[in-house]
Amino acid sequence: MQTELISLRADAQDTYEKLSRCARALREGKLVVFPTETVYGLGADATNALAAAKIYAAKGRPSDNPLIIHIADPDDARKYIYMNETYQRLAQAFMPGPLTVVCESRDTVPLTTRGGLDTVAVRCPSHPVANLLIRLCDVAIAAPSANRSGSPSPTSARHVMEDMDGRVDMVIDAGPCDFGLESTIVKTEKDGTLTLLRPGKITVEQLETLAPVRIAQAVTASMRPGDVALSPGMKYRHYAPQTPLTLLSGGTQKILSYIRSECTADARVGVLCYREDLPAAREALPGATLYDFGARTDESAQAHILFYLLREADKECFDAIYAPLPEPKGIGLALYNRMIRAAAHRIVRL
Ligand code: TXA
Ligand code: MG
Numbered sequence: 486m487q488t489e490l491i492s493l494r495a496d497a498q499d500t501y502e503k504l505s506r507c508a509r510a511l512r513e514g515k516l517v518v519f520p521t522e523t524v525y526g527l528g529a530d531a532t533n534a535l536a537a538a539k540i541y542a543a544k545g546r547p548s549d550n551p552l553i554i555h556i557a558d559p560d561d562a563r564k565y566i567y568m569n570e571t572y573q574r575l576a577q578a579f580m581p582g583p584l585t586v587v588c589e590s591r592d593t594v595p596l597t598t599r600g601g602l603d604t605v606a607v608r609c610p611s612h613p614v615a616n617l618l619i620r621l622c623d624v625a626i627a628a629p630s631a632n633r634s635g636s637p638s639p640t641s642a643r644h645v646m647e648d649m650d651g652r653v654d655m656v657i658d659a660g661p662c663d664f665g666l667e668s669t670i671v672k673t674e675k676d677g678t679l680t681l682l683r684p685g686k687i688t689v690e691q692l693e694t695l696a697p698v699r700i701a702q703a704v705t706a707s708m709r710p711g712d713v714a715l716s717p718g719m720k721y722r723h724y725a726p727q728t729p730l731t732l733l734s735g736g737t738q739k740i741l742s743y744i745r746s747e748c749t750a751d752a753r754v755g756v757l758c759y760r761e762d763l764p765a766a767r768e769a770l771p772g773a774t775l776y777d778f779g780a781r782t783d784e785s786a787q788a789h790i791l792f793y794l795l796r797e798a799d800k801e802c803f804d805a806i807y808a809p810l811p812e813p814k815g816i817g818l819a820l821y822n823r824m825i826r827a828a829a830h831r832i833v834r835l
Pocket of ligand 1: 521525527550551604667682
């Protein structure tokens with residue numbers, strides 16, 4: 486398959502014409518990658534089982550791992566879910582935006598799209614390109630992150646093309662994604678509470694202003710044999726670089742001494758460093774490749790760059806990659822969740 490790369494210019498008429506063509510392709514059952522405020526999504530008509538099946542094939546994704554359906558207006562969810570009050574309150578507070586809500590599904594969503602479950606995950610993206618594309622389609626778009634299964638979600642069209650060139654019909658390039666990590670996912674429970682299935686930009690602290698939140702165990706820990714995954718995606722290894730990633734917790738000097746003691750003189754290592762630690766790291770690890778991971782307290786900057794850096798560092802074929810372990814609160818919980826998975830739980834506390 487020939488993949489058409491569509492670059493958007495800052496010209497409303499041009500954008501409208503190009504997105505109209507993409508919307509037509511989606512209606513014909515084709516695969517179109519589009520930008521969102523979180524990461525790039527690999528879209529197909531959510532109501533077309535054959536089109537949704539193509540998503541699983543293009544990603545190499547197991548067919549029991551359901552897709553999120555994307556709508557242009559929070560109220561459009563009525564066509565696809567049995568509305569509940571919790572959804573309405575969440576929608577009012579956080580949609581459009583980086584929040585996905587799992588509710589009981591209607592039959593309008595084929596089983597292929599929802600991985601055979603009786604629930605479906607709904608999200609209303611705030612990115613203007615995503616929003617206009619869905620509006621022009623006039624149907625929900627099913628879209629997982631546009632990476633091959635097992636690699637970090639793409640936050641730029643270049644990273645999409647590295648995984649998806651030749652596997653999808655169109656890729657819309659609208660520059661880097663704003664947030665850089667996937668949406669927060671919550672499940673609405675019958676008793677009005679929420680279960681957090683995946684942390685993201687909408688934090689637990691923000692959700693708790695609306696309903697009691699239980700954090701699924703897999704968010705901060707590994708699955709143990711016999712555990713049941715609340716979200717099918719939890720049981721699959723994710724965001725995994727080829728090079729082993731180790732997370733280090735402790736003071737800067739301790740971290741730098743540890744890396745020095747672990748690496749032979751000719752070892753090739755990559756290190757994600759908080760910006761203020763770069764001078765000390767340059768001195769302590771003269772042979773290492775250092776990546777600026779943003780200021781220590783700027784979790785949004787770290788979220789924005791994490792997947793980008795993991796992909797770039799992975800291309801260097803290092804012997805090892807090291808990164809600091811974030812604090813699991815606020816947006817830090819989303820960083821923590823993605824990073825412990827990318828590191829396959831290799832964490833050293835110093
Ligand atoms: O930010 C995002 O959410 C991006 C953009 C493209 O919107 N999408 C995304 O989709 O991250 P995906 O497929 O890569 O991750 C969705 C996760 C999967 O782990 C899946 O198992 C879970 O959501 N999920 C989907 N439907 C579910 C359901 N009905 N119940 C529980 N988990 C569900
Ligand atoms: Mg994904």
